[in-house]
Amino acid sequence: MTAALYSLSWNLVRDFQQMWEFSFMRNALEAGTVVSVVAGIVGYFVVLRRSSFAAHALSHVGFAGGAGAALLVVSPLWGLLGFCVGAAVVMGAMGQRLRDRDVVIGIVLMFSLGLGYLFINLYTGNSADVYSILFGQIFGIAANDVLVTLAVGLASLLALAALYRPLLFASVDPEVAEARRVPVSFVSVAFMVIVGVAVAVSVQVVGVLLIFALLVAPAAAAERLSARPAGAIALSVAIALVCTWTGLLLGFYYTPPVSFFITSLATFFYLASRGAGRLLVGLRR
Amino acid sequence: MTASAVVRADELAASYGPAEVWSGANFEIGPGELVVVLGPNGAGKSTLLRLLLGLVSPAAGRLEVLGSTPRRGNPHIGYVPQARPVEAETAFRGLDLVRLGLDGHRFGLPVGRRAAREARARVAEAVAAVGAERYAGRRIGQLSGGERQRLWLAQALVGKPDLLLLDEPLASLDLRAQAAMAELVGELARELSLSVVLVAHDLNPLRHVVDRVCYVAAGKVMIGEPEKVVTTEVLSELYQAPVEVLVDSRGRRFVVGIDEELAHPHSHGESERR
Numbered sequence: 001m002t003a004a005l006y007s008l009s010w011n012l013v014r015d016f017q018q019m020w021e022f023s024f025m026r027n028a029l030e031a032g033t034v035v036s037v038v039a040g041i042v043g044y045f046v047v048l049r050r051s052s053f054a055a056h057a058l059s060h061v062g063f064a065g066g067a068g069a070a071l072l073v074v075s076p077l078w079g080l081l082g083f084c085v086g087a088a089v090v091m092g093a094m095g096q097r098l099r100d101r102d103v104v105i106g107i108v109l110m111f112s113l114g115l116g117y118l119f120i121n122l123y124t125g126n127s128a129d130v131y132s133i134l135f136g137q138i139f140g141i142a143a144n145d146v147l148v149t150l151a152v153g154l155a156s157l158l159a160l161a162a163l164y165r166p167l168l169f170a171s172v173d174p175e176v177a178e179a180r181r182v183p184v185s186f187v188s189v190a191f192m193v194i195v196g197v198a199v200a201v202s203v204q205v206v207g208v209l210l211i212f213a214l215l216v217a218p219a220a221a222a223e224r225l226s227a228r229p230a231g232a233i234a235l236s237v238a239i240a241l242v243c244t245w246t247g248l249l250l251g252f253y254y255t256p257p258v259s260f261f262i263t264s265l266a267t268f269f270y271l272a273s274r275g276a277g278r279l280l281v282g283l284r285r
Numbered sequence: 286m287t288a289s290a291v292v293r294a295d296e297l298a299a300s301y302g303p304a305e306v307w308s309g310a311n312f313e314i315g316p317g318e319l320v321v322v323l324g325p326n327g328a329g330k331s332t333l334l335r336l337l338l339g340l341v342s343p344a345a346g347r348l349e350v351l352g353s354t355p356r357r358g359n360p361h362i363g364y365v366p367q368a369r370p371v372e373a374e375t376a377f378r379g380l381d382l383v384r385l386g387l388d389g390h391r392f393g394l395p396v397g398r399r400a401a402r403e404a405r406a407r408v409a410e411a412v413a414a415v416g417a418e419r420y421a422g423r424r425i426g427q428l429s430g431g432e433r434q435r436l437w438l439a440q441a442l443v444g445k446p447d448l449l450l451l452d453e454p455l456a457s458l459d460l461r462a463q464a465a466m467a468e469l470v471g472e473l474a475r476e477l478s479l480s481v482v483l484v485a486h487d488l489n490p491l492r493h494v495v496d497r498v499c500y501v502a503a504g505k506v507m508i509g510e511p512e513k514v515v516t517t518e519v520l521s522e523l524y525q526a527p528v529e530v531l532v533d534s535r536g537r538r539f540v541v542g543i544d545e546e547l548a549h550p551h552s553h554g555e556s557e558r559r
Contacts, residue, residue, distance in 0.1 A: 048375065161394050169389035172377055172425075175366040176440070179338045180390045181358025223376040227424045232376035277374065 008253040019252050027141045028258075031149050032244040035201050036214060038153040040237030041160060042198040043219030044229070045191060049171045052216045053102065054091060054192065057109035058199040059211035061087040064116035066133035066203065071119050076133060077145045080200035081152065087112060088196030092189030136207035136259040138248065149201045156197040159190065167191055168229065205244065206259050213259070214240050217266035224277035239269050291316055291448050291480040292337065296346035297506075299332045305344055306332050310506035312499065316447070317478035319471060320508070321491050323515075324501035330484045331367075333501060334450045337482065338364060351447060358390065363441030363449045368434060368457060371426040379421035379428065379436040383408045386440035411443035412436070415469060431462035435469070442473070449474070451483040455490055463490040470494060488515060489537040515540065 006018055019025040046055050062080045069079025087108050095101035120130055132140060141149075160167075169177040170184045178184050195215075202214045222235035243265040251258030290313040298308035306329035314320055322330045335341045336348055339355035348354070351361050363386070371377075387404055388395060395401060412421045415435040425433055434454055441449060451470065455463045471494025474481045485491060488498065488511060498515060499508045502523050507514055514520075515538045520528040531539045 044376070048377070050372075162392050164394055165385070165389050165391050168377075168381070169385045172371075172375075172382065173385060173389075173440075176364055176385075177389065179340060179357060179362075179364045180386075182390045224374050227376055227378050227422075229376060229381055 006253060008249070012249075015249060015253070019249070023143070024139050024141075025248075025252060027143055027146050028138045028248055029245070031141045031146045031201075032138060032205055032248055033241065034146075034149050034153045035205050036240035036244045037237050038156060038198050039202045039214035040218050040222075040240035041157065041233055042195055043215050043240070044222065044233045044236050045160075045167060045171065046195060046215060047219040047223055048168075048229075049191075051195070052212065054095075054105050055195055055199060055211060055215050057091070057105045058084050058087060058196055059203060059208045059215075060109050060116075061112040062199055062203045063133055063208040064112040064119060065200070066208070067116045067119035067123065067130065070125060070129050070133075071123050075142065075145055075148075076137075077148055077200070077204060080203050081148075081197065083112065084196035084200040085193055086196075088192040089189060092192035096185055096188065132207070133203070134207050134209050135257065136203070136205050136210065138205045138258050139251075141204055145204065149204065152197050153201055156194045160194055163187060163190055163194075206262055210259050210263050213243065213263040213266040217270045218243065221266075221269040221273035224273040225280075239266075243269065289316055290314065290349075291318075291351060292482070293349040294346065294506075295348075297336070297343055297348050298345035299329050299336055299341070300344035301329070301332060305504070307501060307504045307506050308345065310346070312506070312508040314480055314482065316480055317474060318496045319474045319481045319483065319494055320497050320499050321488055321495045321511075322482060322484045322499045322501060323486075323488055328501045328503075330501050331452055333499075333506075334364070334452055334482065334484065337448070337450055338362065360444050361447045363444060363446035365434075365437045365441050365449075365451045365454060367452045368430060368437070368454075371433070373424070373426040375424060375426045377425055378423060379417060379425055379433075379439075380408055380412070382425055382436050383411050383421065383439045383443055386411070386443040407443055408439075411439040414442055414473065415439045429462075431458050431466060434458065434466060438469070438473075442477075447480065449479050449481045451481065453484050453486065455485055455487070460490070467491045467494055489539075492536060492538075511538065 009015055046052055061083050065079035065083030066076040068083070069076045091105050091108055095104040166177070166182045166187050169182050170187045174184055198215060199211060202211055206213045218239035219236040221239055222232045226232045226235050243262050246265055247258045247262035250261045292314040294310050294312050297310040299306045322333060324330050332341065336343060337350055337355055339357045339359065351359065384404065387407055395404070412418055415438050417432065417435045417439060420428055420432050421436060425436065428436070454470065455466055458466060467490045470481060470483065473479055483491070488495065492511065495511055497508055498511045499506060500514055500523060503525060505523060507519065507523055515530055517528065517530045520530060520540060528540060528542045531541060533539070
């Protein structure tokens with residue numbers, strides 16, 4: 001977007017120094033880094049629990065939140081956090097039984113999209129704001145939002161650390177977990193809230209429609225490359241970081257939007273991991 | 286009535302929702318005893334396990350497990366539920382599965398190097414006890430049904446239980462895997478003097494290791510030695526219908542004459558699971 005003044009020299013240190021001179025770029029890199037770490041870690045559990053539909057729905061809930069925030073002229077992050085966490089509690093509490101889960105998620109998704117549409121209708125401001133909710137606005141993140149992202153990101157990671165073992169247990173082996181007195185319902189609602197926070201902060205970077213780029217694709221790729229939970233989590237974070245950093249670098253120097261680069265890279269990593277996973281299995285045989 | 290009974294049921298009744306499943310059960314299970322629970326689908330076999338686990342309360346009567354009222358989270362009970370399929374690419378190894386049995390219920394991250402070493406040793410010990418060393422490091426989704434079942438068994442053993450509850454551990458295994466699994470469970474019960482309550486569909490693969498049979502059918506529970514319970518007279522009386530038990534030259538028992546209606550008295554799909 002600033003390509004008129006600067007061009008990518010492929011000397012990455014110099015390129016990053018150049019980018020770092022701009023405060024919007026610093027905000028973008030800082031927020032993008034926090035978001036990638038959070039989304040990469042939370043993503044492992046989203047993929048493990050096969051709850052990508054919930055993540056998808058929560059991001060659309062975020063659309064209503066972002067639009068509502070625009071209407072009230074507050075930072076979209078607050079609207080995102082409020083709506084995503086609220087919807088996560090409803091989805092977690094009402095969708096305990098597998099049979100109800102997809103329906104409850106779908107109803108929440110439908111209602112919040114309707115609400116979002118209402119908010120846009122009432123909103124008289126710039127239509128570019130709507131686009132930024134849908135496709136991300138990483139270059140428009142305010143310094144204050146970076147701090148909020150860092151704070152809620154850290155809080156959700158701390159909560160995830162506390163839940164780590166019971167969440168693994170309840171995800172892989174719910175019946176034994178229940179017998180061993182793991183509070184399975186509480187764990188699943190708490191996890192949905194953590195996903196809500198991860199979605200809310202990720203929407204700033206890639207937008208509502210492209211949430212899978214950070215929350216699902218890196219974890220799904222990592223899952224195929226490492227059989228160990230800790231290894232898959234580390235790889236998922238690494239892939240999310242590479243996608244975001246590279247996306248920001250390319251988005252800074254070239255015309256296409258950052259979200260496009262991030263989603264393309266995420267897709268590439270997923271496809272490559274499928275190939276590599278098959279190769280690994282083949283070599284072992 | 287011995288003082289050391291691991292399980293003691295006294296006029297015990299079980300219900301599934303508002304409906305009574307069975308009642309009037311009186312039995313004891315001693316230390317190191319292997320009891321195979323048989324009966325038609327939906328008769329309340331899994332409900333018996335859920336009672337022992339403290340996941341449901343008795344509808345009537347008294348139940349004592351390891352000297353006290355059953356309660357969720359009793360570390361002296363190991364439990365392996367019915368097998369479920371696992372996606373092949375799930376990033377979770379057999380070792381991780383076994384480890385859950387050790388400290389999966391604890392909140393917070395595990396800390397300390399010594400604790401980690403100890404945990405690894407306990408997991409390795411449980412894996413060795415079921416003979417799963419060769420494949421415990423592989424993804425659980427890529428293992429065969431028998432291999433996965435052994436790892437689930439290791440998970441139940443890693444907490445060093447006194448009572449082992451196994452729900453259909455032989456289901457969906459081929460005949461050789463069934464025989465190997467039966468032999469393993471018998472061996473573990475003997476060596477660790479573990480009491481085992483094992484739900485099965487077919488007694489024959491277990492006939493060399495079973496001590497007593499617990500028949501759950503037609504609202505009743507009957508327990509005793511297989512050659513005394515799995516007979517034409519007793520089962521006909523239990524089902525209130527003509528049932529015939531045939532015994533072949535190798536001691537295998539075949540129950541015939543239970544028609545579909547009797548075999549599935551309340552066959553509304555999932556009733557067996559919950």
